[in-house]
Amino acid sequence: xxxxxxxxxxxxEEVEFSYGGQAHVPYPDSPAELSDEEWAxxxxxxxxxxxxxxxxxxxxxxxxxxxxxxxxTTTYRFESVYRLDDPKPVTP
Amino acid sequence: MAELLRTHPLEAWAAAFERLPDxxxxxxxxxxxxxxxxxxxxGAESSAALxxxxxxxxxxxxxxxTGRVVWLGPDEWLLTSTTEAPEELEARVRTAVLPLxxxxxxxxxxxxxxxxxxxxxxxxxxxxxxxxxxxxxxxxGSSAQTALGQxxxxxxxxxxxxxxxxxLVRSSFAGYLADWLLDAxxxxxxxx
Numbered sequence: 001x002x003x004x005x006x007x008x009x010x011x012x013e014e015v016e017f018s019y020g021g022q023a024h025v026p027y028p029d030s031p032a033e034l035s036d037e038e039w040a041x042x043x044x045x046x047x048x049x050x051x052x053x054x055x056x057x058x059x060x061x062x063x064x065x066x067x068x069x070x071x072x073t074t075t076y077r078f079e080s081v082y083r084l085d086d087p088k089p090v091t092p
Numbered sequence: 093m094a095e096l097l098r099t100h101p102l103e104a105w106a107a108a109f110e111r112l113p114d115x116x117x118x119x120x121x122x123x124x125x126x127x128x129x130x131x132x133x134x135g136a137e138s139s140a141a142l143x144x145x146x147x148x149x150x151x152x153x154x155x156x157x158t159g160r161v162v163w164l165g166p167d168e169w170l171l172t173s174t175t176e177a178p179e180e181l182e183a184r185v186r187t188a189v190l191p192l193x194x195x196x197x198x199x200x201x202x203x204x205x206x207x208x209x210x211x212x213x214x215x216x217x218x219x220x221x222x223x224x225x226x227x228x229x230x231x232x233g234s235s236a237q238t239a240l241g242q243x244x245x246x247x248x249x250x251x252x253x254x255x256x257x258x259x260l261v262r263s264s265f266a267g268y269l270a271d272w273l274l275d276a277x278x279x280x281x282x283x284x
Contacts, residue, residue, distance in 0.1 A: 001222075008150045008165070008166060009150055009151055009236075009237070010150075010151070012222070012223075012238065013222045015239070016238065016239060061237065061238060061239045061244055062236075062237045062238060063150070063164065063165045063166075063168075063237060064165060065165055065166065
């Protein structure tokens with residue numbers, strides 16, 4: 001089984017984690033001014049990247065903390081993990 | 093009104109635990125008071141207020157008086173006490189952390205402890221836990237929140253030789269985990 005390196009707990013088995021979708025989706029500055037279509041784009045529309053993708057993960061069975069990870073969607077390989085307050089790493 | 097009897101969830105397993113050899117000893121720990129603390133940041137102020145340094149290294153625990161402080165997250169700890177009543181511990185800890193912006197919640201009924209002792213402890217745990225429990229990396233003072241045979245547990249290392257571990261498990265999972273541990277220990281019960 002693949003190991004995922006939790007930024008707090010270290011490498012743990014994949015079953016201890018849950019997926020949280022695309023990372024770095026900013027909450028709208030003024031949500032009340034959005035049209036229904038713009039709101040729908042914020043709520044439902046996500047990138048469908050082939051290759052390196054910045055995602056949110058949660059270490060359910062361990063420290064229960066959210067963190068971000070860069071995962072390659074074609075190989076499923078985790079390239080890096082970083083805490084929520086860290087900037088998004090520059091990926092080639 | 094019928095009187096409610098206070099029973100330990102693992103009372104029915106006591107006889108089975110007693111039949112185990114010393115190499116795979118399992119014993120249910122008595123109830124202890126536990127409080128979940130959320131606090132950030134920690135430092136000299138929190139140490140002075142609580143009377144104990146909250147461990148900031150992930151996956152560690154430290155003794156605190158008669159109890160323990162277990163790291164659960166970067167801003168979360170589990171405080172236990174064997175001498176205070178749950179409401180006393182909660183009140184004391186809450187008084188200490190509230191001025192610092194923290195919170196304390198009594199979670200005594202959430203988990204109970206199982207103490208595993210003996211030379212075969214690591215072999216038993218390895219049947220359902222992927223964490224490296226070799227004393228080189230899991231010596232006294234180490235802890236781990238993980239899954240053991242599908243049940244969420246907190247493991248606490250009590251010795252530097254890997255033969256003394258406390259497993260904290262949710263009370264409702266205790267019976268399942270006790271059965272699982274007895275089954276995992278079965279092959280070691282005939283060691284000569």
